[in-house]
Amino acid sequence: AAGVIQSPRHLIKEKRETATLKCYPIPRHDTVYWYQQGPGQDPQFLISFYEKMQSDKGSIPDRFSAQQFSDYHSELNMSSLELGDSALYFCASSPWTGRRETQYFGPGTRLLVL
Amino acid sequence: AQTVTQSQPEMSVQEAETVTLSCTYDTSESDYYLFWYKQPPSRQMILVIRQEAYKQQNATENRFSVNFQKAAKSFSLKISDSQLGDAAMYFCAVNYGQNFVFGPGTRLSVLP
Numbered sequence: 188a189a190g191v192i193q194s195p196r197h198l199i200k201e202k203r204e205t206a207t208l209k210c211y212p213i214p215r216h217d218t219v220y221w222y223q224q225g226p227g228q229d230p231q232f233l234i235s236f237y238e239k240m241q242s243d244k245g246s247i248p249d250r251f252s253a254q255q256f257s258d259y260h261s262e263l264n265m266s267s268l269e270l271g272d273s274a275l276y277f278c279a280s281s282p283w284t285g286r287r288e289t290q291y292f293g294p295g296t297r298l299l300v301l
Numbered sequence: 302a303q304t305v306t307q308s309q310p311e312m313s314v315q316e317a318e319t320v321t322l323s324c325t326y327d328t329s330e331s332d333y334y335l336f337w338y339k340q341p342p343s344r345q346m347i348l349v350i351r352q353e354a355y356k357q358q359n360a361t362e363n364r365f366s367v368n369f370q371k372a373a374k375s376f377s378l379k380i381s382d383s384q385l386g387d388a389a390m391y392f393c394a395v396n397y398g399q400n401f402v403f404g405p406g407t408r409l410s411v412l413p
Binding site for chain 2: 277
């Protein structure tokens with residue numbers, strides 16, 4: 188079965204640089220979520236999109252932005268990177284059936300900011 | 302604020318034995334889903350089991366089962382016949398609206 192695809196899997200950036208993370212949801216899933224997981228921490232919700240519109244916003248810094256495209260893939264754009272942005276970034280997708288549904292997680296993108 | 306609590310930061314179990322991981326949550330909603338996710342050293346988040354709050358019957362998936370007590374807002378995970386591959390971080394999560402709230406996790410070690 189197809190899973191959530193994230194690219195790149197690993198990314199190394201310098202402070203103050205920008206980074207773009209991509210997420211390709213499971214086919215026919217129209218809702219995408221982004222999470223940040225620091226070392227030894229639980230995943231923290233950043234932002235979600237449903238049918239290409241932002242549906243909910245969590246603890247996403249103003250330096251970050253995201254969008255969902257017409258093919259339902261999503262990109263998380265991170266600017267002015269800080270050392271504290273080093274983390275594992277998960278994308279998850281779910282189908283919207285009118286009820287709260289299971290989120291299926293991608294393998295994550297490991298971001299290291301030097 | 303919605304909260305999810307896992308009171309056991311670490312647990313250990315002997316191979317082939319049974320272990321129960323605890324989770325409590327706080328919500329004013331009546332319709333929600335509860336989940337247990339497993340995160341092995343690879344850090345992939347793997348769905349273990351899910352429970353719909355409006356269903357009274359406890360969910361079961363092979364060796365994994367839950368004890369869902371809605372009134373007590375408790376959602377524990379029982380792992381039977383523990384295997385070495387069960388060693389991982391286990392996160393309890395509750396789906397409020399469009400996003401999940403995760404608990405802090407329980408690190409499970411399986412002893413041979």
